[in-house]
Amino acid sequence: MTAIDPTAHLTAEQIEELGRELDAIRDEVIASRGEKDAAYIRKVISAQRKLELVSRGVLLFSFFPPAWLIGTAGLSVAKIMDNMEIGHNILHGQWDWMRDPKIHSTTWEWDHVSPSDQWRHSHNELHHTYTNVIGKDNDLGYGIMRVDEDQKWHPFHLGQPLWNFINACFFEYGIAAYDLELGKNLHKRRRKNPEFRARAKAVGRKIRKQVLKDYVIHPLLSGPSFLTTLAATFTANLVRNIWSHSVIMCGHFPEGVQVFERRSIKGETRGQWYLRQMMGSANISGSRAMHFMTGNLSHQIEHHLFPDLPSNRYAEVAVKVRALFEKYELEYVTGPLPKQVFSAWHKVFRLSLPNKKPKVKTPDREQELVAA
Amino acid sequence: MTSAALRSRAWKLLEMITTPLLPSDYLDLVSPLRAGADLRGRIEAVHPETGDAATLVIRPGRGWRGHTAGQYVRIGVDVDGRRLWRAYSLTSPTNRQDGRVTITVKAIPDGKVSNHLVRRVKPGTLVQLDQPTGDFVLPKAKPAKVLYLTAGSGITPVMGMLRDVEFDDVVMVHCAPRPQDVIFRDDLHDLVADKKLRLTEVHTDTDGVLDIARLGELVPDWAERETWACGPAGLLDAAEEFWSEHGVEERLHTERFRPGIVVAGDGGEVTFSATGKTVDADGATPLLDVGEEAGVLMPSGCRMGICFGCVTPLKAGAVRDLRTGEITEAEPGVLIQTCVSAAAGPCDIQR
Ligand code: FES
Numbered sequence: 057m058t059a060i061d062p063t064a065h066l067t068a069e070q071i072e073e074l075g076r077e078l079d080a081i082r083d084e085v086i087a088s089r090g091e092k093d094a095a096y097i098r099k100v101i102s103a104q105r106k107l108e109l110v111s112r113g114v115l116l117f118s119f120f121p122p123a124w125l126i127g128t129a130g131l132s133v134a135k136i137m138d139n140m141e142i143g144h145n146i147l148h149g150q151w152d153w154m155r156d157p158k159i160h161s162t163t164w165e166w167d168h169v170s171p172s173d174q175w176r177h178s179h180n181e182l183h184h185t186y187t188n189v190i191g192k193d194n195d196l197g198y199g200i201m202r203v204d205e206d207q208k209w210h211p212f213h214l215g216q217p218l219w220n221f222i223n224a225c226f227f228e229y230g231i232a233a234y235d236l237e238l239g240k241n242l243h244k245r246r247r248k249n250p251e252f253r254a255r256a257k258a259v260g261r262k263i264r265k266q267v268l269k270d271y272v273i274h275p276l277l278s279g280p281s282f283l284t285t286l287a288a289t290f291t292a293n294l295v296r297n298i299w300s301h302s303v304i305m306c307g308h309f310p311e312g313v314q315v316f317e318r319r320s321i322k323g324e325t326r327g328q329w330y331l332r333q334m335m336g337s338a339n340i341s342g343s344r345a346m347h348f349m350t351g352n353l354s355h356q357i358e359h360h361l362f363p364d365l366p367s368n369r370y371a372e373v374a375v376k377v378r379a380l381f382e383k384y385e386l387e388y389v390t391g392p393l394p395k396q397v398f399s400a401w402h403k404v405f406r407l408s409l410p411n412k413k414p415k416v417k418t419p420d421r422e423q424e425l426v427a428a
Numbered sequence: 429m430t431s432a433a434l435r436s437r438a439w440k441l442l443e444m445i446t447t448p449l450l451p452s453d454y455l456d457l458v459s460p461l462r463a464g465a466d467l468r469g470r471i472e473a474v475h476p477e478t479g480d481a482a483t484l485v486i487r488p489g490r491g492w493r494g495h496t497a498g499q500y501v502r503i504g505v506d507v508d509g510r511r512l513w514r515a516y517s518l519t520s521p522t523n524r525q526d527g528r529v530t531i532t533v534k535a536i537p538d539g540k541v542s543n544h545l546v547r548r549v550k551p552g553t554l555v556q557l558d559q560p561t562g563d564f565v566l567p568k569a570k571p572a573k574v575l576y577l578t579a580g581s582g583i584t585p586v587m588g589m590l591r592d593v594e595f596d597d598v599v600m601v602h603c604a605p606r607p608q609d610v611i612f613r614d615d616l617h618d619l620v621a622d623k624k625l626r627l628t629e630v631h632t633d634t635d636g637v638l639d640i641a642r643l644g645e646l647v648p649d650w651a652e653r654e655t656w657a658c659g660p661a662g663l664l665d666a667a668e669e670f671w672s673e674h675g676v677e678e679r680l681h682t683e684r685f686r687p688g689i690v691v692a693g694d695g696g697e698v699t700f701s702a703t704g705k706t707v708d709a710d711g712a713t714p715l716l717d718v719g720e721e722a723g724v725l726m727p728s729g730c731r732m733g734i735c736f737g738c739v740t741p742l743k744a745g746a747v748r749d750l751r752t753g754e755i756t757e758a759e760p761g762v763l764i765q766t767c768v769s770a771a772a773g774p775c776d777i778q779r
Contacts, residue, residue, distance in 0.1 A: 083752055094509030102457055109454060149736035155511040157761060158453075161736045165448035181729035181737050265447045273444055329732075363734045 062314065062387060063331055074384055075327030081376050082362050085369050094154050096368045100141055101159070108134035112274060118284035131292040133349075136299055138167045140351025145367045147176050152364075169263045170232035174255060178235040184363050188308060188315045188336035195308065196315060198223065198230065199239050202407045204315045209410040216408045217401075227297035232259050299349075302397050303340070307356040309400035310338045312389040333360040334381065339374075339390035346393065347371060357388065460554055463490035467557045469503070471549060472528065481534040481581065481611045482546045483519060488529060488557055495560035497522055497592035498585045498656070498683075501531065504556030507544045511556070513759055514541045515685075517585035518560060519612075521592045532611060534581035564656065564683035566593055571654035575647060577667060579603035579638070579659030585683055586658060587612050594624060599647050603630040603638050603659065640666040651676050658683040692746045692755045693773040700724045700779045701743055709771040714750065715740075716766040724779050726766060733768035740766050745775025 066074075111130030118124040143166030145151070151159050165172050178194070186192035190204065197203040200223065201216045223230045233239075236259055241252050270289040278285040314335040321332070340346065340354035347354045347370075355370035358377050365373065381388040391399070442451040452465060460468050469486040476482045495501070495518050504513045516531040535546040564585055574595045576586045583602055590598075604610045610629060619625040628646050630638045640663070643650050651674055657667050664682045671680040694711035698718055703725075709718040716738055719726040729737025733751060742758045747769040749756070755772055756764055766777070 079751070086752055086754075090508040090510075091506075092509070094506060105449070105454055105457060149739075152736065152739070152763070154506070154509055155761065156506075160763075162739060162763065167448060176735070177729065177737065180735035184734050185730040185732070262448075265444070268444060269447050273441075277445070364736070 063335060066331075066384060070384065071327040071331055072325065073327075074380065075325070075330050077380055078330050078361055078377075079326075081373060082365065085362070085365050085373060089153060089366060089369075093366045093368060094151075094156075097142075097146075097151050097154075097159060097366070100137065104134055104137040104142060107137070115274070115285045115288050116278045116281060118278060118281040118288050124284055124288055128288040128291050128295075131288065132295040132299075135167055135292055135296040136349060139296060139300055140303070140353065141348060141367060142166070142351075143168065143172070144351050144353070147172050148180060149364050150366045167266070168231070169228045169259065169266050170235045171258050171262045174235040174258065175231065178237075180363070184360065186321070187333055187360055188313070189318055189321055189332075190315055191318050192321075194234065194237075198234055201404060203309060203403065205407070205411050206315075207407075209407075213408050217405050220401075220404050224298050224301035225294060227301040228293070229263075232263070235259075302393070303350045303353050305400040306340050306393065306396040307337055307353060309403055310389060310391070310396045311399050311403060312387060313338050330361060333357070334377075334386060336360065337389075338396065339388070340393050340396055341390050342392060344371075357390075461487070461489035465489055465491065467491045467559065469529075469555050469557045471551055471553045471555060473551055474545075474549060476546075477532060477611045478534075478609055478613075480546060481532060483530050483532045484545060484549070485528050485530050486555070486557075487527065492529075492557070493559050495522060495529070495588075496565045497589040498565040499560040499562040499588075500564075500585065501529075501560045502558040503531070505541055505544060505549070505553075507540050512541050513556075513761070517562075517588060517683075519584050519587045519591070521588070523592075532581070532584045532587070534584075534611065562683070564658070564681060565589075566656075567654075570595060573597045573649065573653040574599070575650055575653035575655040576600040576602075577643075577655060577657040577659070577663075579663050580609075581611065582657075582659030582663075582683070582685070583611050584658075586656060587615070589656065590619065590625070591615075598624070599626045599628075599653065601628045601630065601638070601643070601646055603632055603663070605633045606631055638663070640670045643670070651679070654679055654681075656681045656683075658685075692748070692757075694748075696745070696771045696774040698771050698774070699744075699776040701776050702779050711748065711770050711772065712750070713770055714767050715747065715764075715769050715771065715777060718771070719766065719777065719779055726779055728767060731767045733765055736765065738766045739763040741778040743776040743778050746772040747775055748772040 063071075107130055111127045111134055114123050114130065115127035118127055143164065146159060146164045147161050147166070149161040152161050157163055161176065168175070183193055183195040188196060190196060190207065197207075200219045202209060202213045236252070236255055241247065241249070246252060270293065271286055274289060275282045275286040316332060316336070324332070334357060337357040337360045339357050340350060342354060352367035352370045353359060355374050358370045358373045359367075361377065362373065378388055439451070445451075446454060455462065456465060459465070461470060467489050469488040469492075471484050472487050473485040474482050475485070498517070500515045500517045502513055502515045504511050506512075516533055518529055519532045520528065520530040533542050533545045535543045562585075566589055570593075574597065576590070576598070578586050578600065579602065586600070590600075600616070602610065602616075607613070607629065610616070616625065616627055620627050632638070647653070655671070657664060657680060661684060664684055667680060668677070668682065671677045695709055697706060698709045698715065699706045700719055700722065705722050705724055707718060707722045709715065714731075716726050716728055716731065727738055727740070729735035731738075740763060742756065742762050742764045744758045746755050746757045747764050748754070748771075750768050750770055756762060756769070758775070764777075
């Protein structure tokens with residue numbers, strides 16, 4: 057949809073060949089999934105639980121400032137682990153092959169106000185199938201932002217840096233509202249829809265439990281540390297929200313990422329689907345710790361190609377995927393976190409203002425030239 | 429307030445503290461065998477019995493209800509990271525003082541779980557357990573004369589019986605290819621030396637397969653004995669026929685291992701058991717399409733294997749992953765993605 061199609065140099069055969077090569081990478085990982093991988097996720101889960109327990113324990117004494125700091129830091133990391141490397145990935149079915157009902161996409165519940173089954177639908181199904189297709193993938197701007205030149209500008213968009221900032225701070229609520237498709241369901245008639253009501257109720261229940269835990273019960277348990285523990289859990293949630301929002305923005309918003317028109321995916325082949333995932337995602341480069349804390353969403357490109365492969369394998373897959381990008385002369389959008397975050401925010405600011413319409417597309421430009 | 433009500437209140441409060449996890453998720457970290465936990469066991473020792481069989485000593489969790497001699501237990505073992513469930517006979521006496529139980533496993537060729545348990549599993553490993561079940565058990569009233577007719581690993585439930593209850597007059601006919609293949613051979617010979625058992629070993633490599641019609645030569649009074657038989661289907665079929673020919677079928681009790689082996693084919697009859705529909709499917713059409721075509725309400729999402737919105741229990745039979753060709757066989761708890769799976773033989777989908 058951008059001015060120049062960066063995949064224009066590929067023939068249909070090449071795209072299908074690319075698809076086959078990607079399938080081969082996938083098959084290789086699937087064939088070698090085993091004990092080590094299972095041990096990995098078990099270890100991460102148990103580490104997360106222990107960290108959360110210890111941090112909450114320390115926060116019982118949070119009136120003592122060093123305890124507040126350590127407890128808050130620990131709880132923030134524990135919450136990030138729960139949502140990113142554990143929750144997001146399990147809910148993708150990455151660990152279903154283990155057949156352990158406790159680590160399964162159908163049974164997992166995460167520390168988040170959106171119930172996991174609702175999130176699974178909006179994320180796995182809508183976002184991952186229709187990645188970056190305007191009008192179909194609501195993750196593109198979450199329905200509150202304009203993220204591409206070709207989207208219609210509206211004065212409402214002037215405020216989008218602010219919306220985006222608020223969304224970052226209360227990201228889990230944003231996601232819950234988004235999973236409920238609140239925007240479109242708040243119309244009078246839709247509000248009465250029993251299916252919507254049931255889902256809204258489920259969200260309400262989940263919010264109540266989460267809020268009660270973080271803002272009532274744990275502070276109460278801390279007795280004299282009530283207020284400081286309250287502040288600590290609030291901070292931990294804030295840190296987790298801003299962190300996950302930043303990571304997720306880096307996945308599809310940085311400059312260089314392509315978006316697609318609805319009609320471009322009609323009759324899409326497997327190769328073309330793969331190609332769209334490649335062009336519609338961006339990575340974050342960094343250390344192993346960095347990859348871990350992003351839930352390996354730093355390997356967003358690999359994740360979008362193979363959303364159900366175990367996250368601990370993306371790093372090795374990335375080497376092969378990157379080689380394919382080079383072979384087919386495609387741009388592998390990646391960069392360190394600050395750069396990608398800046399790039400994504402830059403876009404948010406830039407597109408809050410109207411741009412000269414229409415941005416000329418290649419075929420139109422040719423016509424113009426011919427006409428001239 | 430009663431103490432039970434108090435406890436349930438306290439538990440509710442704990443659940444509020446740990447939400448969305450459960451208190452047990454944390455307790456499992458430190459005490460997986462405690463009372464109230466999902467039933468598990470810890471393998472404490474592995475003793476080789478023969479070249480391809482071993483006895484596993486398992487300490488079951490506190491919720492274990494105990495077994496009756498002759499029963500089996502289903503155990504869930506993680507093999508190459510994947511949890512697989514199998515049933516094995518309990519071979520320990522029911523009154524073992526230390527509360528441990530044993531199962532004895534014979535490695536079958538290409539058997540994923542049996543080979544893992546016999547050759548690779550390490551003491552300390554946790555396994556999942558079900559409560560013991562099975563009605564291949566001894567009656568309350570002691571029969572005067574007993575015959576145990578066993579072959580291969582069919583000896584395992586019977587060993588559980590032999591170790592549990594003493595009878596006055598017990599005869600055993602056991603078949604195995606060679607002397608060294610007889611599981612529990614030393615234990616059996618000890619029983620013989622103590623005059624607690626009369627044993628006939630049939631070594632099929634040299635003696636040939638036991639001809640049940642000639643059982644009378646080995647055990648002249650077989651028809652008067654209460655008989656427990658366990659072994660391969662061929663032996664049991666022949667025994668059932670023989671006993672009923674002589675009109676004494678009520679004296680024969682049999683136990684069959686591994687009923688119905690799944691043969692993976694290409695397409696087959698698909699049953700949607702919740703809806704009660706049965707249709708024929710080929711080996712290339714996703715079960716999601718097959719179900720929708722038949723008017724079954726199938727959950728779905730991406731229809732390309734990435735969203736896991738279509739996972740459905742596979743109750744019986746086998747399916748093939750259309751992307752990798754991998755075969756998945758039905759086992760309790762097995763879920764499949766219907767959008768990328770096709771029938772590999774007859775199968776039963778719970779929709
Ligand atoms: S419908 Fe998405 S995985 Fe089957």
